[in-house]
Structure formats: structure tokens, C-alpha cells
Amino acid sequence: MKKNRRPFGKILMILAIAFFYLPILYMIVFSFNEGKSLTSFTGFSLRWYQHMMESSDMMTALYTTFSVAIIATLVSTVVGTVAAIGLSSSRKIVRNIMEQVNNLPMMNPEIVTAIGFMLLFITFNVEKGYMTMLLAHIAFCIPYVMLSVMPKIRSLDPNLADAAMDLGATPFRALTKVIVPQITPGILSGALIAFTMSVDDFIISYFVTGRGVKNLSIVVYTMSKRVNPSINAVSTLVVVIITIVLIVINVAPVLAARRSRKAELGRRRRFVPAVAVCCALVIGLFAFRAGGGAGGDRPFEGQTLHIYNWGEYTGENIIGDFEEETGATVVMENFDSNEQMYIKVANGESYDILVPSDYMIQRLIQEDYLQKLDKSKLDCFDKLSDEVLGLPYDPNNDYSVPYFWGTVGIVYDKTKVDIEDLEQEGYNIFLDEKYKGDVYLYDSERDSFMMALKALGYSMNTENEAELQEAYDWLVQCVETMDTEIVTDEIIDNMAQGRKALGLIYSGDATYVMAENEDMGYYMPETGTNLWSDAMVIPKNAKNPDLAHAFINFASDYDGAYDNSSYVGYTSANQEVMEVLSGEGGDYEGINAYIPRADNENDEVFVYNESTKKIISDLWSRVKIAASNAD
């Protein structure tokens, strides 16, 4: 219309596109980064691609994302079109009511729809997993298909079908030969919307999934706290797939048209290659999944082990090695707090192995969710450190086998923090305005209260409400005067980059930070700390306890434990691994955080107490609200 007369518009357009593509570009670049950091590019490497290919978790998620999207698109397109045709010939009142009903998932906040589905499946005892995710996707996709098909039907001549049938066509033929071809553009755009919604969905999938079934969004959400550049590699792969699909959709019809010398390309011509590409992808993914499973007489061939573990808490190779040795498939689901895990278990979701912390194990035992271990199947106890066995939460280790253990302490930048301040003030350094704006708190209710209680000289297991209230005031003072940031696993990358001077941290994370950055130190105040341990347990409703026992042995054995500990940084429960890693030439030589302190009488192990826990959870959420209002 008006060429070259809109420089302002052009600049704006370029800026908009730059804005949209900047993060995508950034992600692609950093997928080739050698190091783990998200901010500094240290060199070119394909390490994260290799990691991604080896991680069955991510490849499965990719498969789940696309297979759910494709099936949901196909089903919802067919069902939605048929329903729309049906409704258009129904009575007006039915039509209006259904229009309102279809508006429910579109006009409600997505999280409300998601919770509705979740409650539905739980109320009717449908086991959450792939099927529930697929059903939910179909359910929220159909209204979008109908929304785009309906106007096309309305614009049809209502006598069209009747005319066809008067001329002798059966109703089915009238439908497929007359009506559907007329509304094809509406059907196609409906299908496209459905596919987009499904591929990109996070909230609904997150609430209706179970048994370790994850799509890409859920993988990103559950592991994004700890930097794992494999996410960038997966995303780059998705970008590549989508680019190929788009090119095929847009280029193939052009080529076909050129060959057949037709000037006009119908939209249907675009659809055929699109479907072909999608099918090829699904088949490819299936082939990928089926491949690599050819084995002889391994003990657990074809069986599945469901593990529910902390995010980023296993080594790079242990799962693959275990699958190789036993022939079983491991499905790993991650949590980021004990409470999150507890709710799933209490709602009857079934796992074979859980890895909760001390106080939570005590709670699970008390509430009868765990089964006793069959010690005749376990050969690992004599390999474990004495310090982690026979702890008060499970005095005879009837239920649990320790996995990692450690302490909680202060990670500090030696170049910014005076060690004398730390020694004098202990945890009260978190109230020292000298370090204002330079402090991380950790988003864990029990460890934040541990810090406050220990700073005040109380027991971290106190049941005294006045002491808890005092601890609460201490924390509020901290967040209000110190300009703190409350983080979770982001602290690892951030401290490794030296971004703040101080932070409350788990010893294993401190180990990792110190291995990455020499300026960092780890200090445990004399007033005491939390001596924690996370251990493997088998729930009562486990479907494969035999395989679970085999995994416990495998993870406690030297090779498995070494892989875990050297990759994650947490202290291994395996005595030999701990000695090798902290000894001469070990990964963690000279890092004090790796060896938990054993000689301070103020150190404690957490004890579970229901009413105290409730008070602490409530107070902690108020501390966080105070922090967000302090900004």
C-alpha cells in the first residue's frame, strides 16, 4: 500500500521480533556451552546434547509431549467437528447451553480448569498418568476446535445436506462429501490451535499427571531450579523439529504445485505434508523408544521401577547402568520438598522407591505408609558409614537405607566476608547490616527456622510456641532489614558465580559451589546445625518391591554411590566413596563442606511433630509474604 513510508513501524516490528527471538537465540547459543553456567560462555561443546541423548527422562518427555499433542489434536478435531455439526442442527437452547459449557475451559483461569480435572480424577480414583493427561488435553482442545468450526457451519446453506440427501446420498455421504469439504478451513485452523495449545500446555498437565509421566514443560519446571543446560539442548532440538515441520509445510506444497503447474494451492495441500511429518515424527519417536532394549536373560527384563526423588539428585550414569544391568526401565519423578512428596504418597500414588529426609521418614513410618525392608535381599549395610545408620528416625534401619547426608551452613565469599564476623556472630550475620543486600535465604521452612532458632540459642526441635514466635520475629527482621532474596537451588549457580556474599546452604550444594569457585567457603556456626540425611524407602503400595531392593543395593554400591556423589556434590552414605572423594586426588579434596561435622553437641537431627510443623509452615509463608511486601 504505502511502501517505505513507515520507518517507525518497521523499527517497531524489528524490535518486536528481536524481543521474541532473543531468549530463543540465547538458549540455542548456551546449549553449546562447555560449562554449566547460564551467564558466561566458556567454550564450545556438545556435552549437553550427549547428556540429553543419554537422559531417558528428557527423551521420554519429548515423546510424551508430541504423542499427547498429536493424538489429542486428531481426536479433538474429529470429535469437535462432529459435535459442532450436531449442535448446529440442535435446538437453540441446547446450542446456547453448550456454548456456555465450552466457554468454561476458555474463560476460566487455566489453573482452575487444571484443579477441576485433578479433583475429577482423584474423586473417581482414576490413576493419574499418561491417560489422564491425554484425556485432559482432549477435553480442553475440543472447545477450541468447535469455536473455529462453528462459524463456518453457520455460514453454510442449511439446505445443502438436505439437497444432497434428496439426490440420494446417505446421511454419512452427505456429511463427508458435502458438509466437511465446505468447512475444511475451519477444521484445519481448529486443529492447529488444538496442537499449539497441547504442545505448550504446562499447568493442566502438571496437575493431572502421575506415575512419573512428564511432558517437556513439567521437566523444565521441576528441574529448572538447578542449572542444567540440557534443557537448552532439548529446546534447541524442539526448535529444529518445528522449523523442519514448518519448512515442509510451507515448501512442499510450493514444490508440488510447481511440479503440477497449478497456480493455486489449496490449504488441503498444506495439511497432507503436515500430517505426514507428524506421523513420521511419532513413528520415529516410537522407534527410538523401542530401540536399545534387546537383552538376554537379565533378572528384571521388561519391568518398570518408579522412583520419586529430589530434582537433580542422581548421577549421570547410574540410571542407565542400572537399566543395562537389570533390563528394567526406570521412571523417575522429582519433587522439590518433602511436603510435596508426602501429599502425592498420601493420595495413594504408587512408587517403588522414595528418597525423603529424616523427619519425613519418621512421619511416613508413623502413618504406616512404608513397608519393612527385606534385609535378606540387601547387601549394602556394611558399606555405609556408621554415622548415618541407626539414627533416631529409624533406629534399626528397618525401613530406610541412607542415600545422601550432610549439614546446613553458611556459604560465604572469602573475599567479601570477614571470617571473624562469622565466628563472632554465627547465624546472626544474617542480621548484620554490613552485608545488607548481599544475602540469600533458602526457601525451606524447616531450615530457615533451624537457623533462626539456633541463632537465638534454642533447640531446632523446640515445641515452645514463644520460642517459635521469637524465631519468626528474627526472620521477619532479617527479610525486612537485609533486603534478602529467598531462593532455592538458584543459589548454587549464583554463589558459584560469586554474586552474593552470604547464603544459607545445604552442605552438598556448598561442596559443588566450592569445587567451582575457590573463593567460596563453608561455615557451620558453633551454635549448631541440622544434621540431616535423605534415605531410600519403599512405600506399602509399591508395585515392584523386588526391583526396589535391587536398586537400593545398586545405589549403595561403590560404583552407583560414586557416580551420584561425584556428580551431585552431596556426601555419600557409602563410607568408601566418601573417603575416596574427599581424599587425595578426589573431586572434593580439601572441601570442608563435604565431610559432615560429627563433634558438635549443638547439632541435631530433625524430629517430626505434627502441630509444630503446622505452626512453622504457617509462619514461614508469612515470612515470605513479609519479604515480598518489603520490596
Next chain:
Amino acid sequence: MKRFSTLAVPYIVWAALMLVLPMALIAMYSFMEPGNSIISFSFTLEHYVKFFTDPDFLLILWRSLVIAVKTTIICLILGYPVAYFIARSREKVQNILILCITIPMWINMLVRTYAWIGLLSEGGIIQRILGLFGFGDVELLYTEGSVLLGMVYNFLPFMILQIQTSLSKMDYSLLEASADLGASPVQTFRRVTFPLSLPGVINGITLVFLPAVSSFFIPKLLGGGQYFLIGNMIENQFITVGEWNFGSAISMIMAVIMMLLMMAVRKIEIHNQGGKGERA
């Protein structure tokens, strides 16, 4: 066409089961005494009372609404000119530009948001660039600004595409007519273009506001642990606290607020169209 009406029956059954029943369940849970079984239903209003009597919860609700309004306004201001530019390009260019806006939506939302963490964090590219201009120590990540940015980034395409659709349907000879009749460009925009694009604007506002108000992963990824919005509160109740009844009550409150707001927005639209009709 009447013979096809039976085709709708299976879907009506499905919709009752998969769309209506879940909402009914949320409502039931929200009026139920604590405990997660609907068999032993006993009515209570305590969850609603708990929400409305606690200033902290109300503050979170208020903050969520405010940030969603801010997001919507920014998206409208940024999105409108972009949509206008696209709508007035030649058709071929238009298709390419629309594709450019759509492609990012096909790449996972979380992944794209995640990339912003690297961009915004301390020592990241953006901070280093700002450093060149002497603003090196501005905190970017884990602030309200970063949450706002994440929301605008994720939801802006919805706004652009909606406005573009309704602008491209417009008859541009109207603009010439308006100019011929002596209207200034500003007047033309105010009296002709904008009213005609209003349906798109309204749809865009809906599509941006709705997800913005309930988003919980954007505040969680870009806002850090201390940035709490109503979506995070609901997630927390269901995933880590386990008080489903209270969580359901918050969901109901949110659904009702949204419904009222949407009805109000639709009213504006109908009112405006009615007004135009009279003048014409």
C-alpha cells in the same frame, strides 16, 4: 440438517463429565469441612472466611490483579502498533510476519521463560550492556520488573494476533473517506480505526489478562521464592500444603472474579457497538 442433531449427544455427555463436573467438584470441595473425601460431605464457609479475613491473602490477590492489569496495558500499548503495522503490510509480508510471531508460541513457554533467567541474572548479557551505560548494578532478576517482563513476553503475541485479525478485516477506504472529510490522522484513528478494531482489542485483553492473573510459573521462575501471586498460592495449597478445600475456595474466588470482570468487559463491547449503531 436437523437429522444430524443426534451427533451432538455423545459430546453433550462428555462435556457434562469432563467440563461441568470438575467445576462442580471444585465448588463442593470449597464448601466442605477439611478432609479430602466427598462422601462425608459437611457444609462449611470457613475456607472463604479464612481467605477474606486475612489481610495478607487479600494483599496477594490485589497484587495479582494489579500486575495482570499492568501486563495487559503494556501488551496493548506495545501490541497495537505492531498489529497495525502487520495488518497494513502486503498480504505476503503479512503472512510471514504472523508466522514470525506464532513460531515462538510453539516453543515451550517454560523454556522461553527459563531463557530469560540467564539473560537477566547478575553478570548476564543485559546487565553487562547496562553496565556500559553506567547502570551495572541494577538488579534485574527476581524483581517485580522481571515478572512483568516475563508476562509481557509470554502473552504479547495473543494481543498482537487478536488485534491484527480485526484490523485486517477493516475496509481501508474508510480511512481515505475520513481523511477526505477533513479528519486529522489522530481523529481518524480515534473515531474510525480504533472503534473498528475494538472486538480484537477486547479479545486480546481477555487472552492476556486471564493467564496473567493466574500465572504461577512466571513469578516462580523470574520472581524468585519471595514473589507470591494468587496462582502460586493455589499451587502451594494443592502441591505442598495439601489443604485442598482451602485451595478450592481460592480457585472459586478467582473464577468468580474473572467471570465478573469478563462480563464487564463484554458489556463495554456491546455498549460501544450499540452506541456506534445509533450514530450511523
